[in-house]
Amino acid sequence: MTFRYALCFALLCPLAVAAPCATGQPQDGSALIQIEKTWARSLEQRDVATLGCILADEFEDAGPDGMVTNRATTLAKAAAPRSAHHELSELTTHVYGDAGYIRGLATAADPQGKVLARVRFTDLYVYRDGRWQCVAGQESLLSDRK
Numbered sequence: 197m198t199f200r201y202a203l204c205f206a207l208l209c210p211l212a213v214a215a216p217c218a219t220g221q222p223q224d225g226s227a228l229i230q231i232e233k234t235w236a237r238s239l240e241q242r243d244v245a246t247l248g249c250i251l252a253d254e255f256e257d258a259g260p261d262g263m264v265t266n267r268a269t270t271l272a273k274a275a276a277p278r279s280a281h282h283e284l285s286e287l288t289t290h291v292y293g294d295a296g297y298i299r300g301l302a303t304a305a306d307p308q309g310k311v312l313a314r315v316r317f318t319d320l321y322v323y324r325d326g327r328w329q330c331v332a333g334q335e336s337l338l339s340d341r342k
Contacts, residue, residue, distance in 0.1 A: 217249035217327060234250065251271070281304070
């Protein structure tokens, strides 16, 4: 499985850097919310180039399984086919100068609307080169209990 992700990344990595990333983003919480929505959309559309602009080179993510993945692995996974729709809710942001974070709830559903997973997430951003870049993320899988 790791080889498959590495191969996908090797083939798609040039796409992640082919177009320049947009700059001039507002340095506020509304920009972080928009970026998270773009992130979710990029996963649904397997848009590795857009996700590549969001993730900093040093990005690391602690997933709900406890595994830590880097930017390359995250981009490779994003290239894999998936049919889930990601709905974001309960989004809160905090910005401290050139740093900020967003916390929210991501609900993944299949094409028929059946909920596949609910994940509480926190993503940490730094503002550099005129744009927000995600440097770290963490997800916790929520149980079905209400």
